[in-house]
Amino acid sequence: MSGKNVLIVYAHQEPKSMNGSLKNTAVDVLSKMGCRVTISDLYAMNFNAAATRSDITGDLCNPQHFSYGVETMEAFKNGCLCDDILKEQNKIHDADLVIFQFPLYWFSLPAIMKGWIDRCFVQGFAFDTPGYETGLLKGKRALLSFTTGGTEHMFSKEGISGNIRYLLWPIQHGIMHFCGFEVLAPSNILCNQSM
Numbered sequence: 001m002s003g004k005n006v007l008i009v010y011a012h013q014e015p016k017s018m019n020g021s022l023k024n025t026a027v028d029v030l031s032k033m034g035c036r037v038t039i040s041d042l043y044a045m046n047f048n049a050a051a052t053r054s055d056i057t058g059d060l061c062n063p064q065h066f067s068y069g070v071e072t073m074e075a076f077k078n079g080c081l082c083d084d085i086l087k088e089q090n091k092i093h094d095a096d097l098v099i100f101q102f103p104l105y106w107f108s109l110p111a112i113m114k115g116w117i118d119r120c121f122v123q124g125f126a127f128d129t130p131g132y133e134t135g136l137l138k139g140k141r142a143l144l145s146f147t148t149g150g151t152e153h154m155f156s157k158e159g160i161s162g163n164i165r166y167l168l169w170p171i172q173h174g175i176m177h178f179c180g181f182e183v184l185a186p187s188n189i190l191c192n193q194s195m
Contacts, residue, residue: 002034007095011042011102011113018147023101026145038091042112048084049115055082073123081122088120097141098181104148107167117175126179135180142181144171 008026012019027037040047053060056071058080075081081089092098102113109117121127128134148155148164155164172183 004035004096005094006030006035006037006097007091008039008099011110013043049112051118076122076124085119099143101145104146131178138180140181141184142176143184
């Protein structure tokens with residue numbers, strides 16, 4: 001990993017949380033391995049999770065009928081996305097590995113992280129249709145590092161929350177793989193009762 005660029009997209013409100021500790025440990029370990037680590041601390045950045053017309057700085061293609069996907073695709077092509085999206089896309093572009101560090105909320109990503117994906121992974125930058133084989137982030141790796149707020153057994157086949165692999169499928173396959181990421185599978189999935 002020496003010489004690689006790593007982006008950690010971090011979504012937790014409390015720096016002293018388990019997620020904060022995992023992020024700090026990742027920074028320490030990766031830095032000692034010779035990686036250049038960049039952090040997007042979404043709560044500290046007060047990142048706007050809402051995908052709106054204000055994400056486009058230029059003229060709209062169709063001002064009478066706003067279609068976020070179409071408008072952001074054209075805005076990306078024309079260099080007319082707002083600054084906060086462009087800054088994050090530059091971080092993604094430079095990264096060899098993107099680590100997503102978060103607590104599992106309602107069997108999914110926290111809203112602020114989902115909003116980061118919605119706003120940054122626009123067509124033309126992260127994917128093109130039909131996706132998967134044409135994902136534009138090919139050559140990059142992604143790793144999900146998260147806490148569950150439950151025990152390992154709760155997220156097993158027999159557990160009350162069900163098999164965690166099914167729960168992760170929409171994120172790993174429907175988002176990451178669709179955009180071309182090679183999704184790294186951790187050897188052990190961390191389940192921790194404290195978030």
